[in-house]
Amino acid sequence: MKILVPVKRVPDPTQKAKIKDGHIDLTGASWIVNTFDEYAVETALRLLENGDAATRTAGSEIVVVSIGPDDAAKEIRTTLAMGADRAIHVVANDSEIDALVVVKVLSAIIAAEKPDLVVMGKQAVDGDANQVGQMLAGKLGWPQATFAASIEMKDKTLTVGREVDGGVEYKKVNMPAVVTVDLRIVAPKAVQNGVTPASFSYSGEGARLPSLKGIMAAKKKPLETKKLGDYGAEPKAVIKELSVTLPPPRPPGQIVADIPTLVKKLAEEAKVL
């Protein structure tokens, strides 16, 4: 079984947003693999291994794809160090691409790679758009399971627990399919692949950290470098960011001495009680 995992590198969200010339100032920013995409790599690994025996399913492959600038290669290596097998890096500047360009490139790669499954983060934590997975599934004519909090794999069918407004919806999708993952997909028993014993628990600490051995191995794993043109895509975004502003700071609040004072202020000053 082959799983394709598209990943995006994003500025570390713990950095304070600054504006320069009307856009986010990324001078000197530190970069990370988008958290949800990191969880997607973790999900792919859990689908293709025996977690208890720490062995990979024979003949399985995880291919990571990233579209981004030259230096995104560093974040791509991180996913290889986690355990992905090889990577394709389509070099493009962030200003040249939008969701439609990304979907076009991914569709072309999928046509060539023929994966059984695409697993990706539900959204990138910089743009927060939450579009690419659904668009890709639509373009491919594949079923989709978005916001996955659990996956149970049986033969060629996935039963995906999706966090929706008002509860958890379980949806069955036949592979090939696109699954976009939410935070809780890395819960200790969220992924059941029929190989890892159901009694086995992963650590509840999120995605695995690359081991030293993994980091060494990643240096030798194949990382192909490609251009947008290799996939018939042009560096032309139809969704353009015109400007970015920071929200006005909230007026400073007040610390009140006790609960009776709080209730009095909520009733008389804020008039919300």
Added chain:
Amino acid sequence: MGNVLAFCEFSGSTLRTSALANIAFARAAATAHGGEVIALLVGAGAAAAGPAAAKYAPKVITVEDGKLDHYLAETYAPILARLAKEQGATVVTATATSVGKDVMPRVAALLDAGMASDIAKSTGKDTFVRPILAGNAYSTVQVSTPIICVTPRQSEFEAAAELPSAGSVSSAPAGEVNALGAAFDKLDAQKSDRPDLGDAKVVVSGGRGMKSGENFKVLEQLADLLGAAMGASRAATDAGMVPADWQVGQTGKIVAPNLYFAVAISGAIQHLAGMKGSKTIVAINKNKDEPIFQVADYGVVAEWEKAVPELIAEIKKLKASR
């Protein structure tokens, strides 16, 4: 000239509150595009809910078919895309609910349309303002495709008012319905008599400091006293104290009630992203250095074990005095 196709969710014979935010945005878009709002209802009971939608839209189209009883992006998206073309829509819109967020990008792919997700406002025919970086910045984007797909954020749009006179209702065929190997299995619904988190005027949220699900009972008493919805931080939902769909934050619900109580919540960026649009924020936390106090309008430095029961008693007193 272009119409606006507004996909509206309904429950029984009424529109969901979330759909009224969509209609509000759709009206503004219809004015900008020189067309009219066409509300689209799909699924079991769509025809019965049609008249309710017609109070808000000049034209309503309903689509029912036995194969559409359960929402699936695979079967709904082609219907939205087809009707968008048939009805001359240049904007296709759905509120950014879990359904809207799931279906609309798929519609965009079928229409080769660019999409603006989770928008806070529109500033022109094809320009939209939307939060990025967990709400720490606002980006103005221009979408230059002949058809534009949009999901407005419910908390940023006032619910639309009824029209002076009701619109027309007609039905459209489902066409060929192909689930492409997807099927609805079941829904584990969280049943609650409290208002929906997305619509509530007051929200009471608890965080890691609540320590256990049992301890949330006192917050639920406070919520019920105020007719509030319950919320939680990611730390509390991840720890299994409360259901996952209580989570307020970048990856949970985005709420903007009149009054938000954050109890024993530290105020991580991703939680703040989900609630800092609230009109009045109250924080109760025993640690005065927690970041939640930087966004709170009113902060009380106290242990919840003591503060919350006292708060309930004081509010009861206030209510009794009126």
